[in-house]
Amino acid sequence: MENHDQELLLSVRNLKKHFPIRKGLLSRVVAHVKAVDGVDFDLHRGETLGIVGESGCGKSTTGRLILNLIEPTAGEIRIGDSPNLASLPNKQWLPYRRRIQMIFQDPYSSLNPRMPVGAIVGEALAIHKLTPPGEPRRRRVAELLEQVGLPRDAARRFPHEFSGGQRQRIGIARALAVEPEILIADEPVSALDVSIQAQVINLMEDLQRKMQLSYLFISHDLSVVGHLCHRVLVMYLGRTVETGPTPKLLYQPRHPYTRALLSAVPVIEKDQRRKRIVLDGDVPSPVNPPSGCHFHPRCACKFDPCEKVYPKLIDQGDGVKVACHLYDPEYKDSIPDSVHRTLNNYGTAPASNASQQVATVTTPESNDTTTEDAPTP
Numbered sequence: 001m002e003n004h005d006q007e008l009l010l011s012v013r014n015l016k017k018h019f020p021i022r023k024g025l026l027s028r029v030v031a032h033v034k035a036v037d038g039v040d041f042d043l044h045r046g047e048t049l050g051i052v053g054e055s056g057c058g059k060s061t062t063g064r065l066i067l068n069l070i071e072p073t074a075g076e077i078r079i080g081d082s083p084n085l086a087s088l089p090n091k092q093w094l095p096y097r098r099r100i101q102m103i104f105q106d107p108y109s110s111l112n113p114r115m116p117v118g119a120i121v122g123e124a125l126a127i128h129k130l131t132p133p134g135e136p137r138r139r140r141v142a143e144l145l146e147q148v149g150l151p152r153d154a155a156r157r158f159p160h161e162f163s164g165g166q167r168q169r170i171g172i173a174r175a176l177a178v179e180p181e182i183l184i185a186d187e188p189v190s191a192l193d194v195s196i197q198a199q200v201i202n203l204m205e206d207l208q209r210k211m212q213l214s215y216l217f218i219s220h221d222l223s224v225v226g227h228l229c230h231r232v233l234v235m236y237l238g239r240t241v242e243t244g245p246t247p248k249l250l251y252q253p254r255h256p257y258t259r260a261l262l263s264a265v266p267v268i269e270k271d272q273r274r275k276r277i278v279l280d281g282d283v284p285s286p287v288n289p290p291s292g293c294h295f296h297p298r299c300a301c302k303f304d305p306c307e308k309v310y311p312k313l314i315d316q317g318d319g320v321k322v323a324c325h326l327y328d329p330e331y332k333d334s335i336p337d338s339v340h341r342t343l344n345n346y347g348t349a350p351a352s353n354a355s356q357q358v359a360t361v362t363t364p365e366s367n368d369t370t371t372e373d374a375p376t377p
């Protein structure tokens with residue numbers, strides 16, 4: 001489902017964060033870590049955008065930039081019709097900060113162990129002067145705890161008295177206290193047991209339906225992303241390599257990197273096991289990324305332009321954008337047959353029958369399992 005008829009809440013353009021590396025007595029800048037290197041996306045009301053990619057590709061840095069926890073090197077961040085927040089001084093962010101909140105990865109370290117839950121959840125109500133102290137604030141905290149499925153008397157207890165899943169609920173109640181429109185969830189369930197993960201994901205879906213919340217959902221887990229997200233953005237070395245509606249991206253991955261990531265996701269159906277692609281080596285250093293397409297040293301489909309030219313992110317006409325020369329009309333006629341053959345079976349072919357291209361995932365809307373042909377350039 002795409003919610004493009006819904007109001008545009010967050011718009012990010014050419015966002016960059018280059019962390020300086022300093023050396024020597026004078027702390028001279030000798031290089032930069034290009035953690036985020038020109039990312040674009042939109043988030044609409046009631047929509048969930050998943051950000052996926054291997055470790056170190058810039059997912060958390062993107063989230064921290066949007067929360068204004070770190071200052072961008074360049075780019076634009078707009079919430080609704082706000083001015084460009086990326087170029088505003090910190091103080092002027094304040095009216096917008098309330099609209100975006102964070103759900104943290106680790107429910108154990110993100111809650112102050114010395115504060116009772118009521119004080120943790122009520123803190124933001126006090127900071128933003130939303131509810132007067134005393135009975136009105138206690139009532140509001142109890143309401144928030146109920147909203148996330150905790151008993152009202154949880155307010156009197158301390159974080160260590162709760163399980164991991166319950167602590168994550170406390171974290172969500174704290175984030176909801178200021179009535180945000182956007183929640184940035186950075187690996188919010190990866191520290192939890194699988195059964196508890198499902199409960200927290202269900203809670204997030206319920207809250208989204210009731211409150212029209214928008215989520216930026218950062219995760220390694222493509223199965224969870226497939227279930228929860230309406231759209232997905234795949235990052236590699238600080239850049240977007242593919243983005244589009246979840247069913248399109250997961251049933252019909254185009255970029256060789258997306259195909260490789262998806263090949264690791266277990267498929268439930270009998271005889272529909274995907275051929276696993278094991279990528280060579282780790283993600284290269286963002287200090288000195290490879291020339292041309294940053295993925296070329298690990299790509300089985302590379303051809304002439306790949307080492308020299310960085311691919312443009314090109315709209316494929318069906319809501320998907322891909323940054324790969326294989327999908328650029330300019331190079332269409334120069335793709336060698338051997339590369340066509342490799343791509344045809346790359347990641348989407350089931351192990352049991354390599355001649356048939358099939359990808360299988362669960363859609364966010366129907367939870368149905370679907371098979372479709374993967375597109376070729």
Ligand SMILES: Nc1ncnc2c1ncn2[C@@H]1O[C@H](COP(=O)(O)OP(=O)(O)OP(=O)(O)O)[C@@H](O)[C@H]1O
Pocket residue numbers: 019033034035053054055056057058059060061062286
């Ligand atoms: N404060 C910092 N100073 C220098 N480099 C940083 C800083 N924060 C992050 N980085 C680097 O930026 C790159 C992207 O980091 P980031 O945490 O955004 O990755 P990630 O995609 O969230 O990874 P993971 O999946 O492991 O959480 C990494 O190479 C990281 O080492």
Ligand code: SF4
Pocket residue numbers: 255256257293294295296299300301302303306311323324325326
């Ligand atoms: S541009 Fe070339 S190296 Fe990069 S993913 Fe596409 S085929 Fe592979």
Ligand SMILES: [Mg+2]
Pocket residue numbers: 059060061186
């Ligand atoms: Mg991270």
